[in-house]
Amino acid sequence: MNQIQRGVLALCMLASGGAFAADAVSLTIDAARPGAVINKDVYGQFAEHLGTGIYEGLWVGPKSKIPNTKGWRNDVVGALKNIHVPLVRWPGGCFADEYHWRDGIGAREKRPVNVNTNWGGVDESNAVGTHEFFDLVEMLGADAYVNGNLGTGSAQEMSEWIEYMTSDSKSTLANMRRKNGHDKPFKVAYFAVGNEAWGCGGNMSPQYYSDVYKQVETFLRAPKQYRPKIIASGGNDNDVTWSEVLSKELKKQTDGISFHYYTIPTGKWEVKGASTGFQENEWISTLANTLRMESHIQKNSAAMDKNDPEKKLGLFVDEWGTWYDVEKGTNPGFLFQQNTLRDAVVAALNFNIFHAHAERVRMTNIAQMVNVLQSMIITDKDRMLLTPTYYTYQMYVPFQGATSLPVTLKDNPDYSAGGFKVPEISASAARGTDGKLYLALVNTNPNKDADVALNIPGQAIKAVKGSVLTSSAMDTHNTFQSPNAIKPAPFSAAAGADGKLTVRIPAKAVIVVAVE
Template sequence: MRQIKSIVIAGLLLTFPMFVGAQTTVKISEPEDEVIISKHIYGHFSEHLGRCIYDGLYVGQESAIPNQDGVRSDIIDALIDLKIPNLRWPGGCFADTYHWKDGVGPREDRPTMVNRWWGGVTEDNSFGTHDFLNLCETLGAEPYLAANVGSSSVQEFTEYVEYVLHKGGSPMAEWRKEHGREKPWAVKYWGVGNEMWGCGGNMTAEHYANVYRQYATFMTDWTNSDGLFRIASGANVDDYHWTEVLMRDIPKSLIEGVALHSYSFVEWNEKGSSVDYSEEQYFSTMKTALMMDELIVNHTAIMDKYDPENEIALVVDEWGGWYEVMEGTNPGFLYQQNTMRDAMIAGTTLNIFNNHADRVKMANLAQTVNVLQAVVLTEGEKMLLTPTYHVMKMYNVHQDATLLPVSFDGPTYEFEGESLPAISASASKNKDGEVHVSLVNIDAHKSHTVNLSVEQFGAKNLTGTILSSKDLQDHNSFESPEMIAPKELKSIKVKKGVVEIELPPFSVLVLKAE
């Protein structure tokens, strides 16, 4: 990766002047083959990390903050409005040090542990499996359990499956009933370890493939009529050898998904501020974000060799922006702000996932509350929604809709002799015949005019929602929690079946055609 000098401008929000760019014509076509954009692409991730669970999602039943069984009511309402389709838990790196039996039964009897990965804090296991799975039921979201392989055993792993899924008569099912849950939970998605190339055990791909085969063999489904969805711990960014080995060495009868992790940042060892960043840092971050398309293309090409029938999903179960923690916060808690840069990451990444929905069947933004590219931030009783939240809510119209191919020759965003595509787009048609088009302009300076032909869809009623702001570094704070919020697009020009829209710099727009 090219080395880029870090420029940190403390206490200064840069204002980028707006210039008018070129016109772009976006063509939307009817698909030759129907591809459904799985709602699970819009999944989320909550790890026992910093203030994601404790002092974030979970405040306890005795808290003065309104809650449902200890989980903040305002966060529950926000996630329901977001139409969150699935939630991954308990990690992350934490997953491969987590022993699930420590988190069930009376809270006063649960042992403590030290969270060695994230801040060295003491974990009291007060938020455990019952709390998480009951929360998913409240949210109407599918649970995605990342289970321990790195420091566990096949027996502990399979007893977890039995505890969660068996109806009754087995030792683990009866133990679950003793803890107050009569019926099993219908948990379909199971991660067989996490980042086994790193914090999950520093394994080679060849070794992990054999370990995976062993664990997956003993996983038995007791509840779901269509079976378990077992997800192998996949590659780190462009480790194509890892994907090659898993696809080659794991029988298709034992696997339903292969994971991929990729984060967006300035430089791995020089991530820069989440608020006071320069245009150079912004450009570099967007460069890594847009690499997601290349990663998916290349990993998919490997998967196609071994799975031409497209039966195994690519699951991008960790993605998002990663910067330095906010000043004065615990370095191991990964708390950062969320600006219009993060809205750009979210919009372009979701467009990439939508356009590769034939292979990408699930993804999980990291992370839900108070960690990395969060959709919700909290401070005591206060809560705010981030620009990323608003983008994901705007985009949830694509969930389970039919992908419509888009094509265009767009302008570029130029910076110091380098260029990136300025415009990103994806489109879909839902079961009611509504067409939705999501557009992003990442250019820090120029607005761009987009001409969009909708005549072939017989659209008569056009509406739009836009997310934009004056400065790229703008963000919602607890003093101004609604500084950035979606607004109705007031100017939609239609002439001879062509819609003309002006996209301001660093903006996200979703157009609906009925």
């Protein structure tokens, strides 16, 4: 155990309840007024054919010396199972709109080799196709989110792919699937018609896309018990036009509208900022920019409410996360970046936002699962390490399928630096499927601890117990030389003699506890 870990562990073990501190933030959980269920798919993942996100990071092939099952790395799959991955989106992303599903079926040695024009101009072997993808999600115990090709594809191509995956008939396509090794239909939870139609998916207008979507959706036929939920490709950032138009035009033909938003420290795509070695001004700018997710969701939800007041449509944030300048010496088209404590805090802040809007936000997919952008896992040939973001997902597992509870924060100061300010404390609470009450807390201030006084009207709080993720440096990250530089430590606190409980949250920390 290194010096950083010993210091964090000592701090956490000393955390204790007691009388309300004079400057404590007051946190009240209204356990008697349950809200919407937090859909498990809010913790969805994204695996695109991009860099080593699929090949090497996840897929090594059945003949590899790296231990694998059906070509998928045992170490990576095992780690992902430990965070209860509920959903995986595939094959993209921008890659989806140049992906032709017939290239990825049949004998792998006979599949065509294409050029991945979106990501690095490298060869795409098509070794991972439909059957391989479903092998992965079945191993993970996850649901499948398949993204269809609208950009270079057609209504016929997507219709036939749906038939290939879901038909239980004796049709030629269904029998082709059986011949390729899968007798029963695949379980496709979601199917999207294109991706980022406003940009890499075709540079379309919302109205034009909605007309094309209606045509395509008409032909996406599947047996009732195997029919996936159909997703329309929506907007990004501050543009709510897509949500307005699509919720009006497609209300009866879609289950939800996607939305994309990436967190960039500088707010500029040209020079985004470094993933490590940053100063406090980029710590806070990153947090301030990620908290814009709240207003984006509010604005898009308000636009959808005009046409869908019953909230039958979901707002699916199927791409989100941090995006930094790529690591020096790596292929710029592979989008590889390091993952630090800052990313863990970003993830937790977004989770708390998603929970607060659980009625409309029913699925999100962080970009991406392995080796790309804000990944859970980093690999190097046969080596694997877990990132701080991975540990945040692990800590938040109890919120999957939990019932959200209203949280009120009072006397919550702002943390200010570099011309930015953000609330010091972020919180979320829910009643888990196991009946326990769970609380998540984030201290955004990297310089000082914070006291939070807990209150549940009508209930006495005896103690809290869970884990904390923090470190002495803002950019602490795991490497292959120090794979355990940052990981969760035990955390607990008990009520004082006065029956009140105050939790001391370390600086720049994420805490998830069960409340007793």
